[in-house]
Amino acid sequence: MTVKQLRAFLAVARTLSFTQACEQLHLSQPALSLAIKGLEDSLGGRLLIRTTRSVRLTPEGESLVPLAKRLLVEWDNTEDALRQRFTLQLGRLSLAAMPAFAGNLLAPALGVFHRQHPRINVTVHDVVNEQVIDMVRQRQVEMGIAFEPEATGSLHFTALFHDRFVAVLPPRSPLVQHSSLDWESLMSWDFVALQRPSMVRRLLEQQLGARHGALKVAFETHQLASVGRMVANGLGVSAVPSLCLRQMQEAGAVCRPLKDPVIERAVGVVTWNPHELSVAARAMLQVLVDNIETPTLSEA
Numbered sequence: 001m002t003v004k005q006l007r008a009f010l011a012v013a014r015t016l017s018f019t020q021a022c023e024q025l026h027l028s029q030p031a032l033s034l035a036i037k038g039l040e041d042s043l044g045g046r047l048l049i050r051t052t053r054s055v056r057l058t059p060e061g062e063s064l065v066p067l068a069k070r071l072l073v074e075w076d077n078t079e080d081a082l083r084q085r086f087t088l089q090l091g092r093l094s095l096a097a098m099p100a101f102a103g104n105l106l107a108p109a110l111g112v113f114h115r116q117h118p119r120i121n122v123t124v125h126d127v128v129n130e131q132v133i134d135m136v137r138q139r140q141v142e143m144g145i146a147f148e149p150e151a152t153g154s155l156h157f158t159a160l161f162h163d164r165f166v167a168v169l170p171p172r173s174p175l176v177q178h179s180s181l182d183w184e185s186l187m188s189w190d191f192v193a194l195q196r197p198s199m200v201r202r203l204l205e206q207q208l209g210a211r212h213g214a215l216k217v218a219f220e221t222h223q224l225a226s227v228g229r230m231v232a233n234g235l236g237v238s239a240v241p242s243l244c245l246r247q248m249q250e251a252g253a254v255c256r257p258l259k260d261p262v263i264e265r266a267v268g269v270v271t272w273n274p275h276e277l278s279v280a281a282r283a284m285l286q287v288l289v290d291n292i293e294t295p296t297l298s299e300a
Helices: 003-015 018-025 029-043 059-086 106-116 129-137 199-212 224-232 242-250 279-291
Strands: 048-050 055-057 091-097 120-126 143-147 156-169 191-194 217-221 238-241 254-259 264-271
Touching: 003 018, 003 029, 003 048, 003 059, 018 029, 055 059, 059 279, 091 129, 091 279, 106 120, 106 279, 120 279, 129 143, 129 199, 129 264, 143 199, 143 279, 156 224, 156 242, 156 279, 191 199, 191 224, 191 238, 199 238, 217 224, 224 238, 224 242, 238 242, 242 254, 264 279
Parallel strands: 091 120, 091 143, 191 217
Antiparallel strands: 048 055, 143 264, 156 238, 156 254, 156 264
16 A cells, blocks of 8 residues: 555545545546555455446445544654654754763753754763763664774764863862973872773873873772862872863862873764764754864863
8 A cells, every 4th residue: 555545545535526536636537546446456355336426435445444544644643753853843862972071061062952953852871981982883872972982893983172181180289380290290199080991091091001100099980070079179180181171170170281291082973874863963963063162271
């Protein structure tokens, strides 16, 4: 059965007139007759009894009427819902974002997206960097925001900016008087670190291990906000991606640029083939590309 055939059948069933049905559907009599015949052939029997003076339904035709009405209502509803999705008037979008991004830069971008597309429901999964990649790879979400994967495989990465690590210091630390710091100076103090398997922790250990040795970790936590509060209360120093600057400052800590070496990593959007994204996901990707700027100390 086709939608066109069902509409033709219901028009005849309502009017019991091929002439009136043709007028309602804007079809010629041969086209209407062909649609009815095609429907009858596909079902295997007659639905209408047509004479030169009248048209009436067979028992099988009578039983098809309520079914055809329900099918067409469902089809029309589906067609309308899909049209609204394609025009961004309705829809859902699921994305995952690492905590450092979700807690600092994502909300303003979501605000822009919501103003543009207020009827799109967005679900945000605030998970660690590694889980962001896994959720995209397993197609649990359409897109993820994370550090650039070490091996993308079948995934696609769209860079938003390159994030540099900055020092996080207690307000009363003597290191605060310096406009910038090298890693050797920072690592001589007790360190407040994110717990493994945090990507931030792994990046620091990979970049610093051979040149400066192991971090003097005195305190570990899973939450970036806790890192900021611990440092602000004088429990040690830390280093975080620059996208956490505002979060660290709000906790009461002081941030300074880090050098020797400069440690940076691209932050961006991880997806499957971008051409397979929904219309809503493509719109969100464009909002992120247009509105996310590289965080700097001057913005903190």
